[in-house]
Amino acid sequence: MGEQRPLLEVSHLQVSFPADAGHISVIHDVSFHVNKGEIVALVGESGSGKSVTALSVMRLHGAGIRYGADSSIRFHEQELLDLPNKVMQDIRGNQISMIFQDPMVSLNPVHKIKKQIMEPILLHQKKSKQEALGAAKQLLEQVGISDPEKRLDEYPHQLSGGMRQRVMIAMALACKPSLLIADEPTTALDVTIQAQVLQIMKQQQEQTGVSILLITHDLGVVAEMADRVLVMYAGRIVEEGDVAAIFERPLHPYTRALLQSVPKLDGKNERLASIPGTVPSPFDLPQGCPFHARCFYATDPCKAEFPAISKHTNQSAACWNPLNREESYV
Numbered sequence: 001m002g003e004q005r006p007l008l009e010v011s012h013l014q015v016s017f018p019a020d021a022g023h024i025s026v027i028h029d030v031s032f033h034v035n036k037g038e039i040v041a042l043v044g045e046s047g048s049g050k051s052v053t054a055l056s057v058m059r060l061h062g063a064g065i066r067y068g069a070d071s072s073i074r075f076h077e078q079e080l081l082d083l084p085n086k087v088m089q090d091i092r093g094n095q096i097s098m099i100f101q102d103p104m105v106s107l108n109p110v111h112k113i114k115k116q117i118m119e120p121i122l123l124h125q126k127k128s129k130q131e132a133l134g135a136a137k138q139l140l141e142q143v144g145i146s147d148p149e150k151r152l153d154e155y156p157h158q159l160s161g162g163m164r165q166r167v168m169i170a171m172a173l174a175c176k177p178s179l180l181i182a183d184e185p186t187t188a189l190d191v192t193i194q195a196q197v198l199q200i201m202k203q204q205q206e207q208t209g210v211s212i213l214l215i216t217h218d219l220g221v222v223a224e225m226a227d228r229v230l231v232m233y234a235g236r237i238v239e240e241g242d243v244a245a246i247f248e249r250p251l252h253p254y255t256r257a258l259l260q261s262v263p264k265l266d267g268k269n270e271r272l273a274s275i276p277g278t279v280p281s282p283f284d285l286p287q288g289c290p291f292h293a294r295c296f297y298a299t300d301p302c303k304a305e306f307p308a309i310s311k312h313t314n315q316s317a318a319c320w321n322p323l324n325r326e327e328s329y330v
């Protein structure tokens with residue numbers, strides 16, 4: 001990767017929402033990067049801040065949101081937080097696109113598939129309707145939809161869940177973005193279809209070189225797909241590293257608990273099987289490390305102050321008592 005700057009660089013991101021008594025902070029000093037052509041997974045339990053982080057990159061929050069003064073989101077070395085809305089609109093769907101968990105939220109039920117795939121092409125690219133239609137057909141072929149001409153003339157409700165998610169991938173890739181943000185793209189699908197959709201995403205990544213920020217709570221999906229992992233807890237990144245390093249030797253007790261968590265039959269890991277409790281609400285954050293109340297290794301410093309990041313070869317963690325520290329730290 002050499003001297004190349006990352007495609008996406010998020011630094012000191014702090015996000016707060018309007019609340020009864022002023023603003024409430026839900027993302028605290030989050031920094032990470034995504035390199036060109038990389039698949040980076042953002043993992044954590046429900047409420048840990050994955051979606052808010054992703055929506056910040058797209059600048060898709062509603063009115064009243066505030067970013068901290070030091071917050072920075074650089075994409076292609078351009079500061080997204082400073083861009084006028086109009087410029088941001090042009091980046092969205094064009095250079096950065098997003099896939100959500102439920103395609104029915106993003107697909108318009110009253111429009112045929114062809115209109116929906118052609119729309120971003122016509123909006124962002126200088127193409128005639130005929131050319132856009134040809135591109136739409138090709139995109140459907142690319143994501144493995146058979147009989148694409150027939151499907152182009154259908155409405156979303158006529159497609160299966162897996163096919164709708166493939167259409168979403170086709171739409172997201174229509175303008176050849178350099179970054180794709182996928183927020184739980186396969187959570188709503190059954191396991192076999194999930195594997196097919198993930199395979200399509202991976203194939204597309206390999207063919208187009210698009211970078212992917214993949215949000216998931218499913219560590220199986222991470223192992224299958226990602227190069228690097230960011231582990232989020234209560235609005236902070238608590239561990240970051242190469243997939244192999246994280247799976248072989250998690251440093252943060254929270255990461256280890258995630259790895260030990262048992263999926264429920266519906267595929268959701270809303271609660272960790274190995275430790276009791278849930279992610280604290282932003283309204284009720286404890287002092288110190290937000291994980292300390294659920295952590296078997298918590299000591300007095302954990303209750304007093306958020307830990308600094310300790311770096312190791314291929315990973316880093318924000319923990320006062322990292323696991324395997326005897327072997328990991330000198």
Ligand SMILES: Nc1ncnc2c1ncn2[C@@H]1O[C@H](COP(=O)(O)OP(=O)(O)OP(=O)(O)O)[C@@H](O)[C@H]1O
Nearest residue numbers: 017026044045046047048049050051052053281282
């Ligand atoms: N618009 C909003 N206004 C106020 N608080 C919000 C808003 N959106 C999210 N939050 C809060 O921010 C925190 C992080 O939420 P977020 O949706 O990012 O979590 P998540 O990790 O993506 O969870 P999930 O896996 O359930 O989607 C939660 O406490 C949530 O209640």
